[in-house]
Amino acid sequence: MTKAKISDQELIDSYRSGNEMCLETLIKRHKSKVFTTIYLVVHDRYLAEDLFQETFIKVVQTFRSDKYNEEGKFLPWVLRIGRNLAIDYFRKAKRTPVITDTAGNDILSCISIAEESREDGMMRRESEHSIRELVKLLPEEQREVLIMRHYGDMSFKEIADVTGVSINTALGRMRYALNNMRKMILEKEMVLR
Numbered sequence: 001m002t003k004a005k006i007s008d009q010e011l012i013d014s015y016r017s018g019n020e021m022c023l024e025t026l027i028k029r030h031k032s033k034v035f036t037t038i039y040l041v042v043h044d045r046y047l048a049e050d051l052f053q054e055t056f057i058k059v060v061q062t063f064r065s066d067k068y069n070e071e072g073k074f075l076p077w078v079l080r081i082g083r084n085l086a087i088d089y090f091r092k093a094k095r096t097p098v099i100t101d102t103a104g105n106d107i108l109s110c111i112s113i114a115e116e117s118r119e120d121g122m123m124r125r126e127s128e129h130s131i132r133e134l135v136k137l138l139p140e141e142q143r144e145v146l147i148m149r150h151y152g153d154m155s156f157k158e159i160a161d162v163t164g165v166s167i168n169t170a171l172g173r174m175r176y177a178l179n180n181m182r183k184m185i186l187e188k189e190m191v192l193r
Contacts, residue, residue: 008074016063023063027056030075036152037079037162040144041086051089055082079162134184142177145170 006014008026015022034055039048058081062068070077135143144163148154154162159170 009071012063012068012074023060026074030078032153033075033158034078034082036148036154038082038086039151040147041083042089047089051082051085054085058085075158076161134181137184138177138180142173142180145173146177149174
């Protein structure tokens, strides 16, 4: 039996019986979906990676304490944990002061380690910034589906489950998001001419 054919529940049972590799398989199987769900809340790749790790630490703690009982519903359970950790992070962050410069920018977010050339970094940041700005202009429902689909590689069924809508609604939101992005790009190009 190959790993891809083993159900989540079988992997969980095997992990609880001592097979550590089963946890690795579960993480790899659901990494993009869990990461994307967290990223949708925090909008910061590094923070999302930290919260992703915290999510699976909680999963392991739950398994080891024999408190897991979500039989057949592993992915929605993990997604809830990740989303809740991200929301909790912002609740705590509201109590933590941010050090800003005179323009109101967070000083600590400006510090980075130089691994790429200055020109490459500028071009990458400009492209990422342009895309992020366009995505931010989308209505929240469209933005959420677009990020889950393209960055999280989630199926429309999975998106529908996470967002609590029908598959057709998720498909429609995606279609509207793409149409709106095209219109915004065309408008931006017209202004630049």
